[in-house]
Amino acid sequence: MNIAGNLLIGQSVRRGTNGVSYAIDAASGERLEPGFGGATLEDVDAACALAWAAFDIFRETTLEARADFLETIAANILAAGDALIERCVAESGLPRARIEGERARTVGQLRMFAGVVRAGDFLEARIDPAQPERKPAPRVDLRLRHIGLGPIAVFGASNFPLAFSVAGGDTASALAAGCPVIVKAHAAHPGTSELVGMAVQKAVKDCEMPEGTFSLLFGSGREIGQGLVRDPRIKAVGFTGSRHAGTELMAVAAARPEPVPVYAEMSSINPVLLFPHALEQRGEAIAQAFVQSLTLGAGQFCTNPGLILAVEDPALDRFVAAASEALRRAPAATMLTPGIHRAFETAVSKFAEHPQVQTVARAQPATGANKGQGALFVTSAAAFREQTELQEEIFGAASLIVRCPDLHTMRELIESLEGQLTAALQIDEADYAAARSFLPSLERRVGRVLVNGFGTGVEVAHAMVHGGPYPSTADGRSTSVGSLAIRRFLRPVSYQDMPEALLPESLKTGNPWRINRLVDGKIALAQRA
Amino acid sequence: MNIAGNLLIGQSVRRGTNGVSYAIDAASGERLEPGFGGATLEDVDAACALAWAAFDIFRETTLEARADFLETIAANILAAGDALIERCVAESGLPRARIEGERARTVGQLRMFAGVVRAGDFLEARIDPAQPERKPAPRVDLRLRHIGLGPIAVFGASNFPLAFSVAGGDTASALAAGCPVIVKAHAAHPGTSELVGMAVQKAVKDCEMPEGTFSLLFGSGREIGQGLVRDPRIKAVGFTGSRHAGTELMAVAAARPEPVPVYAEMSSINPVLLFPHALEQRGEAIAQAFVQSLTLGAGQFCTNPGLILAVEDPALDRFVAAASEALRRAPAATMLTPGIHRAFETAVSKFAEHPQVQTVARAQPATGANKGQGALFVTSAAAFREQTELQEEIFGAASLIVRCPDLHTMRELIESLEGQLTAALQIDEADYAAARSFLPSLERRVGRVLVNGFGTGVEVAHAMVHGGPYPSTADGRSTSVGSLAIRRFLRPVSYQDMPEALLPESLKTGNPWRINRLVDGKIALAQRA
Incomplete structure (x- = not known):
C-alpha cells in the first residue's frame, strides 16, 4: 500500500479536488x-451518506464480529510495516523508538476495545422483569441497553500521529460502541493518516462490515472539519487539539438544529505540587524526573508538566538549580x-519578556529546522494570581515554577x-496530612491525581481518566483514554413489554450473548462457556 | 409547618424582597x-455560596449517611401530611388520588435512590493494580471513582408538582450523587414547593448535613433561573418544561466561561404506531386505551400520545370512530x-383551523375555569410530511392521527x-415482521420503545429511560427517571499511585465499603456482611 494522497470514502479511493497540500519533513522542513x-x-x-447507511447494520453486528474487526484493524496496521514507521517519523519529527x-x-488500544466489546459490559444491559401481581398497579417488563449515538466525526491530533489519530483512541472507542467513523486527518501527518486509513478500510472489507463504517478526509479544518460537524448525520465529535479550534467546534455543534456532544481535549498545564518534605528529601531527584517529563517528545504532550507550585525554601532553590x-x-x-x-x-x-517572570534556564540552542528549545521560568504567587x-x-517543553x-497560598492558587487533565503530587509520608487537605480542590479541578510521578505516560487502562473539567476538555464527564472512553459514544434505550422475538440479543431472557446484566438492580454475572 | 411564602436558603428562612407572587387555585382561578x-x-x-461550601463535605459523606438523608426527606414529606396534599390539589387542579x-x-423515588447510594454501584469504582514487573515499562496503580459534578440547579416542573419538582427525580438523583441542590420553584405550585422544601430543609438538619446542601428560591425564570445557571458555582442543570425555556437555559449554560451540562426535558409527541393486524383485531380496544392515556391528567404528560400513525384501512376508520x-x-x-x-x-x-387537518372529536365542553377540552385531529401523510x-x-389532551x-410511508414519517421520549407499537404476532423493520428507526429517535401500551405511566426502575434525542431532551445520553438518572451528575476521577492513606474509602484495597468494583476490568462482587 503506497501513499497516494487520496481520500478514502467508504471502500472507494478518490482524488480530492479541493486544492493540494503536502506533508513537511519536520526535521528538515522540506516538503x-x-x-x-x-x-x-x-x-x-x-462520506456521511455512507456512514448513515452503515450505522443500523454496523451497530447490530455481533460482539464477536465487531471485536474481530477491531483486531483486524490492529493487524492491518502492523502489516503496514516499516513504511508506516518511516513516514510517521518523517512527518512528526519524533524519534523512531517513540513512534514504534x-x-x-495504538494496536494495544484497538485490542483492548476488542476485549471490551467481547465482554459486553459496555452495553450495560438491564432487566426489570414484569410484576403482574404488583399492587396498586402491575409492573411492566423493562429492559435497557446502550446503543451507539450514530456516525462520529474524529479529528486527528498532531502530537500522537498514531494513538490519537486515524485509528487512535477516539476511532477505536467509537467503532467499539457501534458507531461509524469519519476521520478528518490532521495536516501534520497526512501520509501516516492515509496508510492507517488504508489499514482500516481494508479491515472493513476483510470483515465484511458495511462500507460506510469508515471514511478518511483531507482538507481544511474550517471548511471540511466544520462542514462535517454541521452535517445532521454526524451525532458526536471527537477532537484533540488547541483550545481555539476545540471551542470553535463546540460552538458549531451547539448551533446545529440538533446540537451534538463534542468531546474535545484542549488545553492543560498539569500542575505539579512539590510538598515540603519530599522537596527537602529528594528535590534533586524530582528535578531530574521533572525535566525528563518536561522534555519528553519535545514537551508536546497534553499532560506535559507546565506548572510547578512549591513553598519558598532553600530546598526549592536547590530544586530550581537542579532542574x-x-x-x-x-x-x-x-x-x-x-x-x-x-507558536x-x-x-x-512572551513569558521571557514578562516583567514578573524570570527565565531560569533554556535547553541547548536549536541546531536545525523546527527545533524547540526548552524553557524554565519562575514567578511569584502574587504575579501568577494576578496575571x-x-x-x-x-x-x-516550557514550564513555570511558582514560588x-x-x-x-498554594491551595488558593489551585x-x-x-x-x-492531571495534577501531580510529590509527597513523602510526612506530607500526607498536608496533601490530604489539597485533595478536594484537586478532585474538583482535574481528571487524574497522581502521586510521585508526572502526568506524561497515560496508561491505557480501565481505571484511567484522561479528561477533566473545562477547558481541559469540553466535557468533564468523559475520558478519551481507557476502556471508559467507549461511553462517550453510547446512549441508553429502554424496551417496555417487548416480545422476546423483537428484543435485541443482549436483552433476551435466555442471555444468548452471555453477558453480565443488571437484573432488578442486582448484577447477574454471565455464565460463560 | 405552614406556608409562609419564604425563601429557604440553607437553614435560614428569608422573606424574598423582589416582588410578590401568588398561587392560583387551578379549579376556581382564584388567588x-x-x-x-x-x-x-x-x-x-x-444560596450558591452555601452550596459551594457544602459540596466537599456533602460529597464525602458515607453511603449510609447519604442514604439515611434521602430516606429522611421521604419521611418528612409524608409527615407534611394532608396539608401538602390539599395545597397541591388546589394549586395543580389535579385530582386528589393522583396527587396521593x-x-x-416521590417518596418511593427518594427511597430507591437511597438503595442506589447504599449499593454503591453508582461510584463505578475501578482498580487496575500496579504491575511492577511488566515489560517494557512497569504499570502504575490506577483507581477510579465517580464524584458529584458540584452544586446543581433544579427547575421544578409544572405538571408533576411533587415527582418532578422540589424533591423530585432531579433533586433526588443529584443529592444521591453527592451534589448540593438549589431549586428554582415553579410558579404554578409555590405553596407545595415551600412545604416540600421545608421537609428537605429539616432533613438536612435532622441528618446533620452541611447547611448548603439544599436551598429553595422563588422568582422569575428569566432573572432568577438564568442567574442561577450563570453562577460559576453551579455545575449542571436539571429542567423539565417547555422547549422554549429549555433551549434558553441551554444557551445560557453554553455561553458561560465554563459551559456546564443542561439536562432539559422539553417536548415530545410520542408517536403511537398502529400495525395492521392489531388494528384489525383490536382497534376498538386500542382506541379506548388510547383515549384513556390521552386524557389522563388533562393530557399534561411529557409522554402523552400526541401522534398516531396508521395505514389507511376500514379498520382505521373504525379506530377513529371509536376513539x-x-x-x-x-x-x-x-x-x-x-x-x-x-396555550x-x-x-x-391552530390545528382546528389548519386547512389540511380535520377535527374528528372534542371532549365535553368546559364548565369552569382553566378546563381543557380534549381534541382529536386527522390529517394525511403528505400534509404531515410537508407541514x-x-x-x-x-x-x-390533543392528538393527531395521520393516515x-x-x-x-409510515416508516418514512418516523x-x-x-x-x-417514547414510541408505542400496537402489534399482534402477525405484525412482528413489520414491526421489526421499524425498530432501527425508532431506536435512533426515541429513548423508550414500548409495545401494546402507551407512554404515560413512567415506571421508576433500573431499566427505565425517560430521555431521548434532541429536542425531547437536551442530552439524549441521559434519563431523568430511574436509577440511571444519577449518572447525569457524576464524573470520573482517577488516582495514580495514591498511597492507601490518601485513597477514598471506596478505592482502598481492603474494600471497607464492601461495594462491587471492577478489578483489572472484571467485576469483583462485594462480600457483603
Whole structure:
C-alpha cells in the first residue's frame, strides 16, 4: 500500500479536488511527496451518506464480529510495516523508538476495545422483569441497553500521529460502541493518516462490515472539519487539539438544529505540587524526573508538566538549580510542525519578556529546522494570581515554577486554576496530612491525581481518566483514554413489554450473548462457556 | 409547618424582597394566600455560596449517611401530611388520588435512590493494580471513582408538582450523587414547593448535613433561573418544561466561561404506531386505551400520545370512530395554570383551523375555569410530511392521527420526526415482521420503545429511560427517571499511585465499603456482611 494522497470514502479511493497540500519533513522542513487532494463538501456529504447507511447494520453486528474487526484493524496496521514507521517519523519529527512505541499503544488500544466489546459490559444491559401481581398497579417488563449515538466525526491530533489519530483512541472507542467513523486527518501527518486509513478500510472489507463504517478526509479544518460537524448525520465529535479550534467546534455543534456532544481535549498545564518534605528529601531527584517529563517528545504532550507550585525554601532553590542544570543539558528537539514550533517560540518569548517572570534556564540552542528549545521560568504567587495569561498553556517543553509563601497560598492558587487533565503530587509520608487537605480542590479541578510521578505516560487502562473539567476538555464527564472512553459514544434505550422475538440479543431472557446484566438492580454475572 | 411564602436558603428562612407572587387555585382561578416574596440575585449568590461550601463535605459523606438523608426527606414529606396534599390539589387542579399517587412516587423515588447510594454501584469504582514487573515499562496503580459534578440547579416542573419538582427525580438523583441542590420553584405550585422544601430543609438538619446542601428560591425564570445557571458555582442543570425555556437555559449554560451540562426535558409527541393486524383485531380496544392515556391528567404528560400513525384501512376508520366516540364522552379537565390552558386552546385552534387537518372529536365542553377540552385531529401523510408545524407538541389532551397510504410511508414519517421520549407499537404476532423493520428507526429517535401500551405511566426502575434525542431532551445520553438518572451528575476521577492513606474509602484495597468494583476490568462482587 503506497501513499497516494487520496481520500478514502467508504471502500472507494478518490482524488480530492479541493486544492493540494503536502506533508513537511519536520526535521528538515522540506516538503514530502505526494500531494494530498483536499475534500470538497460533496465528499463530506458522500462520506456521511455512507456512514448513515452503515450505522443500523454496523451497530447490530455481533460482539464477536465487531471485536474481530477491531483486531483486524490492529493487524492491518502492523502489516503496514516499516513504511508506516518511516513516514510517521518523517512527518512528526519524533524519534523512531517513540513512534514504534506509539504503534504498539495504538494496536494495544484497538485490542483492548476488542476485549471490551467481547465482554459486553459496555452495553450495560438491564432487566426489570414484569410484576403482574404488583399492587396498586402491575409492573411492566423493562429492559435497557446502550446503543451507539450514530456516525462520529474524529479529528486527528498532531502530537500522537498514531494513538490519537486515524485509528487512535477516539476511532477505536467509537467503532467499539457501534458507531461509524469519519476521520478528518490532521495536516501534520497526512501520509501516516492515509496508510492507517488504508489499514482500516481494508479491515472493513476483510470483515465484511458495511462500507460506510469508515471514511478518511483531507482538507481544511474550517471548511471540511466544520462542514462535517454541521452535517445532521454526524451525532458526536471527537477532537484533540488547541483550545481555539476545540471551542470553535463546540460552538458549531451547539448551533446545529440538533446540537451534538463534542468531546474535545484542549488545553492543560498539569500542575505539579512539590510538598515540603519530599522537596527537602529528594528535590534533586524530582528535578531530574521533572525535566525528563518536561522534555519528553519535545514537551508536546497534553499532560506535559507546565506548572510547578512549591513553598519558598532553600530546598526549592536547590530544586530550581537542579532542574535548570538538567534542562540546560537537554538538546533542543524537533517539533511536530513549523506552525507548532513558531507558536512555541512566540509563547516562550512572551513569558521571557514578562516583567514578573524570570527565565531560569533554556535547553541547548536549536541546531536545525523546527527545533524547540526548552524553557524554565519562575514567578511569584502574587504575579501568577494576578496575571491570568501565565495560566495559558505553552505547547512544548516550557514550564513555570511558582514560588508560594506557604501551603495555604498554594491551595488558593489551585482554586484559581482552570480545569486540568492531571495534577501531580510529590509527597513523602510526612506530607500526607498536608496533601490530604489539597485533595478536594484537586478532585474538583482535574481528571487524574497522581502521586510521585508526572502526568506524561497515560496508561491505557480501565481505571484511567484522561479528561477533566473545562477547558481541559469540553466535557468533564468523559475520558478519551481507557476502556471508559467507549461511553462517550453510547446512549441508553429502554424496551417496555417487548416480545422476546423483537428484543435485541443482549436483552433476551435466555442471555444468548452471555453477558453480565443488571437484573432488578442486582448484577447477574454471565455464565460463560 | 405552614406556608409562609419564604425563601429557604440553607437553614435560614428569608422573606424574598423582589416582588410578590401568588398561587392560583387551578379549579376556581382564584388567588391563594399567602404571597411569595421573590428572590434577588443576592439570594442566588447566598444560596450558591452555601452550596459551594457544602459540596466537599456533602460529597464525602458515607453511603449510609447519604442514604439515611434521602430516606429522611421521604419521611418528612409524608409527615407534611394532608396539608401538602390539599395545597397541591388546589394549586395543580389535579385530582386528589393522583396527587396521593404522585406523593407515593416521590417518596418511593427518594427511597430507591437511597438503595442506589447504599449499593454503591453508582461510584463505578475501578482498580487496575500496579504491575511492577511488566515489560517494557512497569504499570502504575490506577483507581477510579465517580464524584458529584458540584452544586446543581433544579427547575421544578409544572405538571408533576411533587415527582418532578422540589424533591423530585432531579433533586433526588443529584443529592444521591453527592451534589448540593438549589431549586428554582415553579410558579404554578409555590405553596407545595415551600412545604416540600421545608421537609428537605429539616432533613438536612435532622441528618446533620452541611447547611448548603439544599436551598429553595422563588422568582422569575428569566432573572432568577438564568442567574442561577450563570453562577460559576453551579455545575449542571436539571429542567423539565417547555422547549422554549429549555433551549434558553441551554444557551445560557453554553455561553458561560465554563459551559456546564443542561439536562432539559422539553417536548415530545410520542408517536403511537398502529400495525395492521392489531388494528384489525383490536382497534376498538386500542382506541379506548388510547383515549384513556390521552386524557389522563388533562393530557399534561411529557409522554402523552400526541401522534398516531396508521395505514389507511376500514379498520382505521373504525379506530377513529371509536376513539372519537370515547373522547366525546370524556369531560373537560382542569389544567395546571391559566397560562397552560390558554396555550392549549391556542394550539388546538391552530390545528382546528389548519386547512389540511380535520377535527374528528372534542371532549365535553368546559364548565369552569382553566378546563381543557380534549381534541382529536386527522390529517394525511403528505400534509404531515410537508407541514412541520403539525409535528409541534400540544401540551394537553390533543392528538393527531395521520393516515398513511402504506407501511413504507409510515416508516418514512418516523424518519422525519424529531427526537422523542417514547414510541408505542400496537402489534399482534402477525405484525412482528413489520414491526421489526421499524425498530432501527425508532431506536435512533426515541429513548423508550414500548409495545401494546402507551407512554404515560413512567415506571421508576433500573431499566427505565425517560430521555431521548434532541429536542425531547437536551442530552439524549441521559434519563431523568430511574436509577440511571444519577449518572447525569457524576464524573470520573482517577488516582495514580495514591498511597492507601490518601485513597477514598471506596478505592482502598481492603474494600471497607464492601461495594462491587471492577478489578483489572472484571467485576469483583462485594462480600457483603
